[in-house]
Each structure stands twice: as C-alpha cells, then as structure tokens.
Amino acid sequence: MTTPDTTEAEDGLFTKPIKQIKLIFWGPGASGKTTTLRHLSKSLHPLLCSNRIEISTSEDHTLLSDYLAFHIPLHTSTIIFHIVATTGQRRLLATREQIANGADGVLFVADSQPHLAEENRRSYEELCAYLEATNRSTPVVIMANKQDLPDCLDPSMVRRHLNAPPEIPVFGASALHGTAVQQVFQRFVRDVLVQFVAL
Ligand SMILES: Nc1nc2c(ncn2[C@@H]2O[C@H](COP(=O)(O)OP(=O)(O)O)[C@@H](O)[C@H]2O)c(=O)[nH]1
Ligand SMILES: [Mg+2]
Numbered sequence: 001m002t003t004p005d006t007t008e009a010e011d012g013l014f015t016k017p018i019k020q021i022k023l024i025f026w027g028p029g030a031s032g033k034t035t036t037l038r039h040l041s042k043s044l045h046p047l048l049c050s051n052r053i054e055i056s057t058s059e060d061h062t063l064l065s066d067y068l069a070f071h072i073p074l075h076t077s078t079i080i081f082h083i084v085a086t087t088g089q090r091r092l093l094a095t096r097e098q099i100a101n102g103a104d105g106v107l108f109v110a111d112s113q114p115h116l117a118e119e120n121r122r123s124y125e126e127l128c129a130y131l132e133a134t135n136r137s138t139p140v141v142i143m144a145n146k147q148d149l150p151d152c153l154d155p156s157m158v159r160r161h162l163n164a165p166p167e168i169p170v171f172g173a174s175a176l177h178g179t180a181v182q183q184v185f186q187r188f189v190r191d192v193l194v195q196f197v198a199l
Contacts, residue, residue, distance in 0.1 A: 017077045021196060023188070024100045025085035027109035028116065028123040032145040033085040035175040036109060037066050040083070043182055044070050081189070090122075097130055105139045105192035106131070107185070110162065112144045112152035112172070117161040124162045139191040140168050143184045148174040 025033040066085040071078055086096045100106070108127060110120045124142075131138050144158040153161065159170040169187060173180040 016074075019077055019079045019196075021079060021081050021104045021192060022102055023081055023083045023192065024103040024106045025083065025109055026096070026100065026106050026123065026127050027145075028111060028119040029087075029089050031109045031111040031116075031120070031123075032175040033109045034066050036107075036143070036145070036173075036181060037068055037083060037085050039175055039178045039181050040185060041068050043178070079193075093126065096126075100130065103138060104196060105141075105188060107188050108140060108142045109175075110142060110144050110158050112146045112154075112158055113149060114151065114153055117153065117158075120158070121162055124164070137195065139188075139195050141184065141188040141191060142168060142170040143175075143181075144170055144172045145175050147172040148177055148179065 025036060027033055068083045069080060070083075071080045084099055086099050106127065108124060110124070127140075131140070142155075142158065142162065142164060144153070144155040146152055147154075155170045155172040162170075164170060169191075171180060171184045171187070173184050175181055
C-alpha cells in the first residue's frame with residue numbers, strides 16, 4: 001500500500017480561510033532594508049516562504065521595492081504576510097506612499113551612524129506624516145541598524161534623534177551579520193497581529 005503525497009491543499013493552505021497582512025519596511029536610502037529582507041528570507045523556513053523579488057538600479061539602489069511573502073498555517077486559517085521594502089530614495093516619496101498603501105505595520109529601519117541622524121529624522125518624519133494622513137492606527141517598530149559599526153548611536157540615542165514616543169519600541173540590530181534581526185521581526189509581527197486581531 002502506498003501513502004499518498006501530502007499536497008498543500010490537504011495541508012489546508014487552500015481549504016482554510018486566508019487572511020492577508022501587509023508589512024512595510026521604511027527608512028532612508030542605504031539604511032539596510034534590502035539586507036534585512038535578504039536575511040529574513042534566508043532564516044524563514046523555505047516551505048513557508050516565497051522567492052524574494054528585488055527591483056534595483058545598476059548601483060544596487062532599490063528602484064521600486066523588494067518583496068517577500070511567507071505564510072503561517074493556523075488551525076482554523078492561514079495567514080499570509082506580504083513584506084515590501086520601500087525605496088529610500090528621497091525623490092520617490094510618491095512611490096513610497098503608493099507602495100505603503102494599506103500597510104498593517106511598518107518596520108522603520110534606521111541607520112545608526114551618527115552622521116546619518118538627520119537623514120533618519122527626515123525619513124521618520126515623512127513616515128509619521130504619511131501614517132497620520134491614513135487615519136489608521138498602524139503599529140511601528142524601529143530597528144536601529146548597523147550596530148556592528150564602531151561609534152554607532154545606541155538604540156536609545158536613535159530614539160532621541162527621531163523623537164519617537166515611548167510606545168514605539170526601538171531595537172538595535174545588524175542586518176549585515178543577522179544579529180537580532182529575527183528577534184526584532186518577531187516583536188514586529190507580534191505587535192501587528194495584536195492590532196490585527198483587535199480590529
Ligand atoms: N556594517 C553594516 N552594513 C550594513 C548593514 N545593513 C546593511 N548594510 C550595508 O549598507 C548598504 C545598503 O544596504 P541596503 O540593504 O541595500 O539598504 P537599503 O537602501 O535600505 O535597502 C549595503 O552596502 C549593505 O551591505 C549592517 O547591519 N551593518
Ligand atoms: Mg533597498
């Protein structure tokens with residue numbers, strides 16, 4: 001007697017209700033959004049994760065956005081997460097806003113190098129203005145990236161520079177080395193799910 005192969009449908013991916021959640025990475029150019037997404041796509045289980053899509057210029061700048069999806073099979077439903085890393089290029093605010101439309105949560109990726117504090121602030125203020133205009137309560141988590149670099153600002157300094165309120169968590173990480181990225185992402189997903197369930 002042969003055991004039939006287990007298909008995704010039998011696993012319930014297509015038979016249970018599907019809930020979709022959109023997560024956005026926002027931050028100034030070269031803060032590490034694409035690197036964070038690359039690290040996550042390597043660390044998530046391949047069966048739960050889509051192929052990563054990157055659309056960049058020849059200089060490796062994100063032209064439009066990067067994209068990754070993964071799903072979590074639950075008992076009664078399947079949750080599909082779409083992660084979109086926006087372009088950080090200053091002149092592309094309209095593109096950024098369009099891509100972020102309908103976001104259920106935002107991970108703000110800050111560059112912790114002191115000379116980029118002003119760039120971070122400009123990008124963060126742009127995000128706050130955008131979120132305010134959407135009239136939705138969207139969870140935000142801040143990742144103070146590049147903590148591996150010498151003389152970088154620690155997470156509390158990054159918070160102060162951004163003038164972020166106490167209810168927004170700020171965590172240090174290094175996307176390049178993968179340090180603390182998963183922990184930050186787990187907290188981010190948790191905050192988004194809490195908000196999602198409350199709606
Ligand atoms: N030292 C260090 N470099 C990083 C880190 N994360 C990203 N980078 C580098 O910063 C540059 C820009 O990263 P990228 O992910 O393309 O930034 P994006 O524009 O926000 O998508 C690349 O050269 C990365 O290797 C980090 O945690 N530490
Ligand atoms: Mg990028």
